[in-house]
Amino acid sequence: MAAPLTRMLRVHCLRLQIAAAVRGQLEVFTYDDGGRMTTADEQLATASRGITAQQVSRVVESRAAQERRTRPLAHVILPAYNEVDSLAPLLQRLGRSDAVQLSVWVVDDGSTDGTGQVAAQGAPGLDVQVVAHPTNLGLGQAVESGLLAVLQTASDDDVVIVMDADDTHDPGLIEAMTDAIVAGADIVICSRFVQGGDDSTAPWFRRLLSRMAAELFRVTLRSEGVNDFTSGFRAYRVSLLRRATRHWGERLIEEQGFACMVELLLKLRHCRPTIVEVPLVLRYDRKQGASKLRLRRTVAQYVKLLLRDRLAPPPYRAV
Ligand SMILES: Nc1nc2c(ncn2[C@@H]2O[C@H](COP(=O)(O)OP(=O)(O)O)[C@@H](O)[C@H]2O)c(=O)[nH]1
Numbered sequence: 107m108a109a110p111l112t113r114m115l116r117v118h119c120l121r122l123q124i125a126a127a128v129r130g131q132l133e134v135f136t137y138d139d140g141g142r143m144t145t146a147d148e149q150l151a152t153a154s155r156g157i158t159a160q161q162v163s164r165v166v167e168s169r170a171a172q173e174r175r176t177r178p179l180a181h182v183i184l185p186a187y188n189e190v191d192s193l194a195p196l197l198q199r200l201g202r203s204d205a206v207q208l209s210v211w212v213v214d215d216g217s218t219d220g221t222g223q224v225a226a227q228g229a230p231g232l233d234v235q236v237v238a239h240p241t242n243l244g245l246g247q248a249v250e251s252g253l254l255a256v257l258q259t260a261s262d263d264d265v266v267i268v269m270d271a272d273d274t275h276d277p278g279l280i281e282a283m284t285d286a287i288v289a290g291a292d293i294v295i296c297s298r299f300v301q302g303g304d305d306s307t308a309p310w311f312r313r314l315l316s317r318m319a320a321e322l323f324r325v326t327l328r329s330e331g332v333n334d335f336t337s338g339f340r341a342y343r344v345s346l347l348r349r350a351t352r353h354w355g356e357r358l359i360e361e362q363g364f365a366c367m368v369e370l371l372l373k374l375r376h377c378r379p380t381i382v383e384v385p386l387v388l389r390y391d392r393k394q395g396a397s398k399l400r401l402r403r404t405v406a407q408y409v410k411l412l413l414r415d416r417l418a419p420p421p422y423r424a425v
């Protein structure tokens with residue numbers, strides 16, 4: 107009885123810390139559309155103490171550099187299929203986000219529109235590697251290729267971030283996600299369904315699908331701390347992924363389509379991870395092309411996944 111209670115308290119404290127961090131970040135920093143940082147501190151200090159804006163921004167910069175050094179390395183996996191128009195602005199955005207040291211892995215899944223070339227060009231100041239599939243193998247295989255490539259070199263305390271390559275996910279959240287992992291979380295989900303989350307820019311049928319899926323998985327799985335099961339923007343502690351890969355090997359992701367994100371979560375829950383969520387404001391208004399999600403196929407995959415999870419015996423001991 108005592109262990110679940112301690113665990114609940116730990117998760118609750120972690121959520122409070124993360125909420126405070128996100129609030130603090132929003133109060134102090136604002137980003138203009140070009141991603142340049144302006145600070146309320148900067149204006150206040152300049153006005154009240156007569157010091158120059160350059161002096162203050164040097165202090166802010168060196169504080170940011172210090173924090174950046176103390177945070178773990180974040181490996182960002184971008185599964186990309188024909189995302190030529192979105193990938194360039196996203197890489198630029200990632201290049202400008204300097205709070206966390208990033209290593210970016212674009213998985214070009216047989217794109218025919220020049221996505222691979224844009225990935226190879228990278229962006230100023232950004233370490234970008236390309237994993238190329240000669241033909242289109244699907245989102246599941248792309249995520250798995252990215253994970254396996256990162257796990258070959260990453261340290262146990264590093265962080266793996268998986269996010270869409272369509273520029274609808276804001277790299278500004280990576281800082282809060284990394285801090286949550288440092289604070290003890292094993293998985294961080296950027297969630298549309300917590301206070302502060304928003305998906306109002308997405309089409310109504312997509313919003314309905316993700317809500318119905320969330321309700322279905324929430325009722326059947328009772329996974330503590332999870333409201334958004336289908337979000338494609340998540341962070342994982344490397345040691346957790348290593349443990350899971352040792353157990354499942356190449357079967358860690360078997361779903362080819364969008365259901366792979368739910369599958370990964372279902373499998374990782376056998377490792378008893380601490381899962382927290384941070385609010386996600388989905389920027390679907392920035393999406394350039396059509397969504398690659400096939401509605402009917404994805405619904406069928408979700409149902410199959412759920413049935414398989416219910417019927418298959420769980421691993422005989424915690425992974
Ligand atoms: N590698 C790979 N990525 C895919 C495939 N289909 C979709 N994606 C990527 O998966 C992510 C999610 O797809 P997206 O169209 O953004 O879906 P939506 O945002 O949910 O409407 C994007 O980064 C796509 O480029 C695929 O067949 N292979």
Ligand SMILES: [Mg+2]
Pocket residue numbers: 270271272274
């Ligand atoms: Mg997307």
